[in-house]
Amino acid sequence: MPPPSAAPRQTSDIILIPIVPEEVRRYERNVPVKDEYLVFEVKKGPLDCSEEQVPVKGWEPLTQPEGALIFYHPYKRVFTDADVRNSETADNIDKAVEKAYREAHNAGISLDDFDELTLELMTGDGKEWGYYFANHRRRVIFWFEDHTSYSLMSGVRGVEHKSHVRYALSTQYWAHVALFPNRRSLPEDVVVELKEMIVQAQADYITSDSSIAPFPPDKIASMLSLVDLLMNSVNKEREHSVWIAARFMIPFCSAKFVNFCGQPGARLDVDRSIYGDSDTRSKKTFLRVMNIILFGFPHAQRDAIHKIWVDGITTPTQLKNFINRFTAERNAYTTFSTVMLAVDVSFLAVPSVQTQTSATLLTYLATLCTMGSLVVSLIFTAQASNIQNVSFIVNLSSETLAFALSLPFPLLIWGMAFFAAALSIMIFSTSGVVTVAIASPLLAAIFILAMFPILAVSGIHISRLMRWIIVQVQLFRIRHAASYV
Numbered sequence: 001m002p003p004p005s006a007a008p009r010q011t012s013d014i015i016l017i018p019i020v021p022e023e024v025r026r027y028e029r030n031v032p033v034k035d036e037y038l039v040f041e042v043k044k045g046p047l048d049c050s051e052e053q054v055p056v057k058g059w060e061p062l063t064q065p066e067g068a069l070i071f072y073h074p075y076k077r078v079f080t081d082a083d084v085r086n087s088e089t090a091d092n093i094d095k096a097v098e099k100a101y102r103e104a105h106n107a108g109i110s111l112d113d114f115d116e117l118t119l120e121l122m123t124g125d126g127k128e129w130g131y132y133f134a135n136h137r138r139r140v141i142f143w144f145e146d147h148t149s150y151s152l153m154s155g156v157r158g159v160e161h162k163s164h165v166r167y168a169l170s171t172q173y174w175a176h177v178a179l180f181p182n183r184r185s186l187p188e189d190v191v192v193e194l195k196e197m198i199v200q201a202q203a204d205y206i207t208s209d210s211s212i213a214p215f216p217p218d219k220i221a222s223m224l225s226l227v228d229l230l231m232n233s234v235n236k237e238r239e240h241s242v243w244i245a246a247r248f249m250i251p252f253c254s255a256k257f258v259n260f261c262g263q264p265g266a267r268l269d270v271d272r273s274i275y276g277d278s279d280t281r282s283k284k285t286f287l288r289v290m291n292i293i294l295f296g297f298p299h300a301q302r303d304a305i306h307k308i309w310v311d312g313i314t315t316p317t318q319l320k321n322f323i324n325r326f327t328a329e330r331n332a333y334t335t336f337s338t339v340m341l342a343v344d345v346s347f348l349a350v351p352s353v354q355t356q357t358s359a360t361l362l363t364y365l366a367t368l369c370t371m372g373s374l375v376v377s378l379i380f381t382a383q384a385s386n387i388q389n390v391s392f393i394v395n396l397s398s399e400t401l402a403f404a405l406s407l408p409f410p411l412l413i414w415g416m417a418f419f420a421a422a423l424s425i426m427i428f429s430t431s432g433v434v435t436v437a438i439a440s441p442l443l444a445a446i447f448i449l450a451m452f453p454i455l456a457v458s459g460i461h462i463s464r465l466m467r468w469i470i471v472q473v474q475l476f477r478i479r480h481a482a483s484y485v
Contacts, residue, residue, distance in 0.1 A: 014095045016103070017122060018143040019130035020151050021175035024120050026068055026081055057094070059084045062182040065243040072183055073097070077116040079180040092126035093119055100131050104144040118176060134176045136184075140169035141176060155312055156258050157275065158265075167257035171250055178246035181239040188234040190245055195227045197252050205317075210269040212259050214251035216317040223248060258313055270315055271307050287399055294410035302402035309398065326405065330377050333408040337374035340415055344370060347422070352430060359425040366418035373411035380408070 053061055059071040059080075071084050078097050084090045096119050104111055114137040120130035132141045152168050159165055177184070201213035202220045213220065226244060233241035259267040260274055267274045291298045308318040344367040353359050427439050 013127055014092065014099050015128045016096060016100055017128060017130045018145060018147040018149070019120060019132055020141065020149055020172045021118070021132065021179055022151050022172065023130060024081065024118075024179055026179065029081075056085050057090050059090070060183075061085075064179070065181060065240045070180055070182065072180070074183065076101075077113075078119060079116065080119045080121075082119065082121040089121070089126055093121075093129070096129040096131070100133075100144070104133070107144040109142075109144055118180065132172075132176070134173055139173045140166065141172045142169070154254065154258065158260075161263065164257070164260060164263050167253050167261060171253040171257060174246045174249040174253060178243055178250065181242035181246060183237065184239075184242055185235050185237050186230065186233050186242050186245055190249070191227065191230045191234055194230075194245060194248055194252070195224070198224050198227060198248075208269075210271055211317070212255060212267060212270045212315065213317075214255040214315065216315075216320060219316075258311075267311075270318060271310055273311050275311060284399070287403065290403065294406060295413060297406035297410050298399070298403045301406040302398050305398050305402055305405075326380075330380050330408065333373060333412055334377040334381070337370050337377060337408070337412055337415075340370045340412065340419070341367065341374060344415070344419060347419070353422075353426060356425060356429060359422040359429075362418045362422035362425065366415045366422065369411045369415035369418060373408045373415060376407045376411065380405075 055061075056071075058073050058075055060074065062070050062072055064070050068081070069083075071080050071082070072078070076097055078093075080093060082089050082093055084093055097117065100117055100119070101111070111133070115133050115135050117131065117133055122128040122130050132143060134141050152165075152172065153159060154168065156168075159168075198220060201211065201215065202217070202224065204211040204213055205217045205220065215223065227248070230241050230245060256262075265274050287298065304322065308314050308322045344363055347353060348360065348363050348367075353363065424443060428436055431439070
């Protein structure tokens with residue numbers, strides 16, 4: 001820890017707010033650049049930028065691998081995104097640094113060379129600063145005060161133990177290293193641990209269909225080849241290698257936190273809820289009725305969504321498989337709807353159909369349902385990028401999303417059903433006795449066979465229905481016999 005100043009300055013106007021690295025607003029600053037086309041005059045001789053790289057009051061300007069300008073004070077071991085080249089900002093951050101170290105000392109926290117401070121300017125007047133300390137020995141972040149943070153919890157419920165929250169603090173530590181990878185070396189044990197986790201994830205995908213790895217298999221393979229190259233940078237100050245390792249460590253540590261790694265209730269399969277099975281049946285009468293009208297497909301789609309969105313989290317592999325399946329189904333529905341629309345319109349053009357009011361009406365209904373299926377499928381095609389976005393799923397309830405995604409197929413089924421009814425009317429009203437006698441059992445058989453999978457999807461099985469009918473018949477006989485006693 002830097003030695004205290006001989007004459008501490010007044011810092012009572014500086015407010016320090018505990019934050020986590022994810023709350024550093026680097027990607028939201030939008031600092032405007034002059035919108036003027038000026039031809040820069042390059043002076044004669046080799047270009048010398050040293051005057052722009054001169055430390056300002058001990059603050060070294062550095063370029064983060066992604067291109068961000070950051071500042072580091074090697075003596076005080078402080079990182080910041082604030083532009084300390086502004087004299088007022090420099091004065092305020094010096095006060096904030098002094099206050100942070102003094103408060104840590106007053107809290108009985110012993111700081112050493114393994115600790116560093118990060119400050120984030122929170123307000124334009126330079127009086128409020130977000131802060132956190134990072135400890136490189138334990139690879140966690142900490143504060144000089146007790147702190148509860150929703151950002152730290154990442155929406156995870158049921159966190160009770162220090163051994164569990166350690167993974168959240170470790171996740172934020174690696175987020176800090178990714179933000180400020182300069183002026184630090186890459187420890188060999190970090191690269192070895194990272195490689196072990198990537199290899200384990202790859203093996204898990206090979207041996208299991210429900211891996212909890214935070215990356216899909218193709219990315220895991222790419223990561224493994226990059227980690228092998230990182231071995232050439234161990235124990236060396238190479239900020240790009242440090243940044244790569246940190247960015248890879250973040251999701252792995254986060255996955256350990258959200259999956260309760262090391263806890264009695266750890267999630268071992270990606271599709272298993274650690275909070276117990278909840279009642280997923282709809283409590284809204286309207287949705288229950290619509291589920292029956294739509295042949296049970298909203299509930300089937302909802303169950304599929306619950307499998308990829310367990311406890312409010314999902315993995316890239318699950319989401320990718322769901323999107324691929326949905327895209328294939330949407331394309332198929334678009335093709336079927338187009339064909340059925342052409343069939344309906346052609347059927348209406350038949351002169352004999354125009355004389356049958358009921359057949360015409362049913363064909364109109366079939367055309368409208370088919371058009372509805374086609375329109376919904378086209379809308380989903382136009383909104384494909386939104387559906388693939390995780391935030392799109394988060395912002396909608398599972399029932400609403402399931403209802404929307406299930407519309408094309410039931411509408412197409414209703415269109416076919418209305419067309420079949422219209423065709424049946426034409427058969428029975430214009431055909432002879434022999435044709436009707438042959439067509440009737442065939443239509444009945446097709447109806448029964450078509451209803452079987454529809455009832456199965458809706459959770460109504462023929463075997464259960466038969467048992468229910470038998471029980472009702474037996475109860476009727478018992479009541480009937482009792483009435484004569």
